[in-house]
Amino acid sequence: MKSPAAKTGPLLHLYCVTRALEVSVGKAAVIYAQNGTDTLLPCTFTACIGFENAKFSWTRNGTEIFGGTIKNKDSKPVPSSKSEAQEVDKYMLPEITLLKDSKEYNISILILDVDFSDSGKYTCKVENPKEKNAKHNATITLQVVVQLEKVDNTVTLIILSVVGGVIGLLILIMLVKKLVLFILKKTQEKKECLVSSSANDNTENGLAGSKAEQKPASKA
The missing domain is CATH 2.60.40.10 (Immunoglobulins)
Known part of the structure; x- marks a missing residue:
């Protein structure tokens, strides 16, 4: 081998x-x-x-x-x-x-x-x-x-600036979107909390729709 x-x-x-x-x-x-x-x-x-x-x-x-x-x-x-x-x-x-x-x-x-x-x-x-x-x-x-040509980076810098600006704008939009969704979620939770509290108050006060006990009518 x-x-x-x-x-x-x-x-x-x-x-x-x-x-x-x-x-x-x-x-x-x-x-x-x-x-x-x-x-x-x-x-x-x-x-x-x-x-x-x-x-x-x-x-x-x-x-x-x-x-x-x-x-x-x-x-x-x-x-x-x-x-x-x-x-x-x-x-x-x-x-x-x-x-x-x-x-x-x-x-x-x-x-x-x-x-x-x-x-x-x-x-x-x-x-x-x-x-x-x-x-x-x-x-x-x-x-x-006679002399070496200087490289003009103007176009490159402009392209990089535009790309950087677009990326920054997209990030900003995403952050704003998350913030809006967060606010809407909190607002919705607050509304649900208020509705729930109102229903409980009505029940306790014996208003329409409550389950307050009623005495049965006397038999003739």
Whole structure:
């Protein structure tokens, strides 16, 4: 009989094969940056079985601008020779980090003092020898602008105010309804109490409709 570990082994292998090496630059297809600012271009890669001597590179419009190798998750990236000079002047790679509770490794690149010539398509590529030299890449577009547009939240605020007002009005109507029902109930109870008291008084005073005892008529 196979042990539980033996049964889960193939499943784990299948899970790793289906995921294999993946590279992601986030959900945003375009990043807008103001001229003269430092801009971070995100990139993470996932290696289900880990990695050894992984090769990575960043290209802009097809031309490599930065690259290097990473021995393992505990090692710092080693820039390639053609990237070393550029790294000091223009590009910086934050220390690789293992994101919490996952197998994603961060190789985002920081572009210092961006200008309009930095606009273009940036591709993050990774090759992992541990996964039979599996390769994967992802592309993101950088658009450098004079000034970032301010988001106008006026419409959103108006919608939220209207919705809030409607909800508040409905709550007020419900409270008024409950108050009216409560008053009507109390009024009805008071009327019933008065009618009952009046009937009792009439009975005690021997008025019409009372059950006061009468002497039987004498027989002739």
